[in-house]
Amino acid sequence: MSNPTAAMLVIGDEILSGRTRDANMHHLAGQLTAAGIDLKEVRIISDDAPAIITAVQALSAGFDHVFTSGGIGPTHDDITADCIAAAFDRPIDVREDARALLQAHYDRSGQELNAARLRMARIPDGAVLIDNPVSTAPGFTLRNVHVMAGVPSVFEAMVASVLPSLTGGAPLLSRTLRLVRGEGDIAGPLGAFAAAHPDLSVGSYPFVKDGVYGSNIVVRSSDASKLDSAMDALTALFA
Amino acid sequence: MSNPTAAMLVIGDEILSGRTRDANMHHLAGQLTAAGIDLKEVRIISDDAPAIITAVQALSAGFDHVFTSGGIGPTHDDITADCIAAAFDRPIDVREDARALLQAHYDRSGQELNAARLRMARIPDGAVLIDNPVSTAPGFTLRNVHVMAGVPSVFEAMVASVLPSLTGGAPLLSRTLRLVRGEGDIAGPLGAFAAAHPDLSVGSYPFVKDGVYGSNIVVRSSDASKLDSAMDALTALFA
Secondary structure, eight states, X not given: OOOOEEEEEEESHHHHTTSSOOOXXXXXXXXXXXXXXXXXXXXXXXXXXXXHHHHHHHHHHHSSEEEEESOOSSSTTOOHHHHHHXXXXXXXXXXXXXXXXXXXXXXXXXXXXXXXXXXXXXXXXXXXXXXXXXXXXXXXXXXXXXXXXXSHHHHHHHHHHHXXXXXXXXXXXXXXXXXXXXXXXXXXXXXXXXXXXXXXXXXXXXXXXXXXXXXXXXXXXXXXXXXXXXXXXXXXXXX | OOOOEEEEEEESHHHHTTSSOOXXXXXXXXXXXXXXXXXXXXXEEOSOHHHHHHHHHHHHHHSSEEEEESOOSSSXXXXXXXXXXXXXXXXXXXXXXXXXXXXXXXXXXXXXXXXXXXXXXXXXXXXXXXXXXXXXXXXXXXXXXXXXXXXXXXXXXXXXXXXXXXXXXXXOEEEEEEEXXXXXXXXXXXXXXXXXXXXXXEEEEEEEEXXXXXEEEEEEESOHHHHHXXXXXXXXXXX
């Protein structure tokens, strides 16, 4: 049986403008691989309501799980929750349980639960809250879409909250053979090896380091013993 | 007049599996911003022919330019060129000018232009080659799709080859005001500021550093004097 599939939707201009480098994608990719959920696609889009709605609908229909990051804070450019509600034609308003979480949090810190902060309690009808042990304002799951914050520490905490509730498959294991030979040298025998092992994923990732061409051959399988014998064969092939 | 739009398609499993962190996206985002071309979407997909073909068709129809990275080397998992040809229903075969480039390159280095390396001369009919000063094997442009290598040094060289040929708009300038105040504190006045400056892009990017919540307010415009006066007003607002 094949593993469940997933897509990620990163919402916000900061990566598209080159201002920041992604961190959440890399974190989620590693967590899903360990959980036996296959991350098949990532989309990064800007804070644009039609683009968000279209992407959510497409990814929700195409994959078992969708994870979003970004756009659920208190500022004017935080429009993700409203877009998710629109994508699934659900009403959205301040929800009492989310408001109570925020009220308790701001009471503890002596801050005011003002109108902007109250926006973070807007939750689409029928969603399940995702716990945020870092800064309280919750994420939520609606259907197969898990809506999480963009700040990396909060995103990571929410991933940790939601992942144990999902049914994964067999964790995908990977082994790497690093060769200091260009891909053009090894492509022939490597292609034959991949064709002879159709139950394994065999990838070649070229690199250039200090002017020398090399290739990382990555073999993936959820079967450890198959992986071991494949790596023995691969090592012998390029010895 | 608004700037031309662009999308990027990253092809390959290495980012989706969490094995490597993206570098090309960050580079391209910065280069496009400087050139006045608005990067609107990035998609990362695996080495899967139907997924590549569908994404190329969708992005080519939706944006002025599409930049792809990855999958144009000599190994069995390098299927991008064939997928681009399929996406636009063009024949593809080894092209003489591309073969001549490779032949000269491997003659110089005393290596054989074997069958695997010759795959890198497969170019869809009607494409224009993109110069690769790093390792010779060319990229290509077909319609509005610019097909480039995944190895960062090669990708960057190809971006430098192709960008000067594109007509950009006014470079988007950005200025950042860093506030050591949480978004919930500033969201009200910031929203009013954004509403009063509809010709500027005003984004808020929260951060947590050493347990302290802060916000980077990023204002973007291609008009330097508008940007200056907006930053003066913004600084006064939060002084």
